[in-house]
Amino acid sequence: MSKTTNEHYVPCCYLWNFSFQKNNKSPQKSPIHVFDTVINKHFIRAVHDVSSDYGFYDIAELGEKSNVLEVCFSGFEGEYATLLKVLVDGIHNTSVQSLGTKEKTSFAAHFAIQYVRTLAHRNFLSYLIEQLKTIIPQSSFYYDRITSEDYIKNLHNGQLLNMETANVFANVFEDKKWIISLNKTDQPFITSDNPVCVINCGDSVGLCSLGCIVAIPICPDILIMMVDNRFPVQDRKVVEMCDIKIVDYLNKQQRNNCSRCLFSISDDFSFVHSE
Numbered sequence: 001m002s003k004t005t006n007e008h009y010v011p012c013c014y015l016w017n018f019s020f021q022k023n024n025k026s027p028q029k030s031p032i033h034v035f036d037t038v039i040n041k042h043f044i045r046a047v048h049d050v051s052s053d054y055g056f057y058d059i060a061e062l063g064e065k066s067n068v069l070e071v072c073f074s075g076f077e078g079e080y081a082t083l084l085k086v087l088v089d090g091i092h093n094t095s096v097q098s099l100g101t102k103e104k105t106s107f108a109a110h111f112a113i114q115y116v117r118t119l120a121h122r123n124f125l126s127y128l129i130e131q132l133k134t135i136i137p138q139s140s141f142y143y144d145r146i147t148s149e150d151y152i153k154n155l156h157n158g159q160l161l162n163m164e165t166a167n168v169f170a171n172v173f174e175d176k177k178w179i180i181s182l183n184k185t186d187q188p189f190i191t192s193d194n195p196v197c198v199i200n201c202g203d204s205v206g207l208c209s210l211g212c213i214v215a216i217p218i219c220p221d222i223l224i225m226m227v228d229n230r231f232p233v234q235d236r237k238v239v240e241m242c243d244i245k246i247v248d249y250l251n252k253q254q255r256n257n258c259s260r261c262l263f264s265i266s267d268d269f270s271f272v273h274s275e
Contacts, residue, residue, distance in 0.1 A: 007058075007070045009118045010051035010193055013081035017088065017219035018191055019047060020265045035262040035269040037255065042269055050261060051193045053119070059157050069160055073117070080110045088219050091182060091238055098180070099236040105174055107224070111196055111216055112170035113160075120194040120259045122156045129155075172207050173214065176226035177235040185244040188220035188265050190251045192258035199253050215250055220265045223250060 012028045019030035028048035035042050057069035083106055090096025099107070115121065129146050136143045145151065159165045183189055195216055202211035214226040223241075227233065241247065251271055255262060262269065 006052045006054050007056040008052040009056060010195060011077045012047045013077050015047040015263060018263050018265050033264045033267045035272060036260060037258060038260050042267060057157055069157060076113060083107060088222060091222055097238050104178060104236055108174040109170045111173055112166040115169050115196040116166050117160060118194050122152060125156055126152045173226060175229055177229050177231055177233055179225040179233060180238040181223045181225055181241040182238055183221040183247055184240050184242045185247050187244050187247045189217040189223050190254055190262050190264040191217040192254045193261045194258050197253050197257040215253060
């Protein structure tokens, strides 16, 4: 069997953008400020040591190929790292004023993978199964199956292997209009262990609803905001964000959306306890 490794559900190439001391020779060793919302504590860790778990994606039935998902994700992350670097560098040196259509398609695919690969998504599947248990007779074969050890992990990994779920979300993301927000305030964007943040505004809920906003921080001063394609805004355009109240609101949404940990270039997590 292949060796169990520390497998990330938020890639290091993404978290590196939020490091306060970037290590270009060994990016995974770059330090990042962490706030653990469960124990209410701030500390510093290397990006390699957060948003991960040993054997998180392992599929025991595949024997020596049990880490096939981790291998696949490693391949995806090379392209993702390049996309992130080109976008961030381009916006910072003002050579990029908008995102190209091909780049939007590529980012949508990576954001969709990120959306479904997390611990938060696995916990959501677990919640659904718990609800299912209340309506299935305990004497049934299916009840025994869904209560078996590793069922949730295998269900999650199965979704990731066939990519059908990720493809559905990629299409939804790409269909929205994207606002590339350039943060001009003194307060940085923060991210989390569940960085693709779905915000439901108003009475309607769901990714395809008119009031749904999807916010993904890219680095401390860049965030992609997806809105319904019926909104009268220009798609893929870089727009300056000068209102610190909006930055604060988006950071609080990351706090509400995370499974456990927040990540930042700054050690200031005072917003965590504010309304």
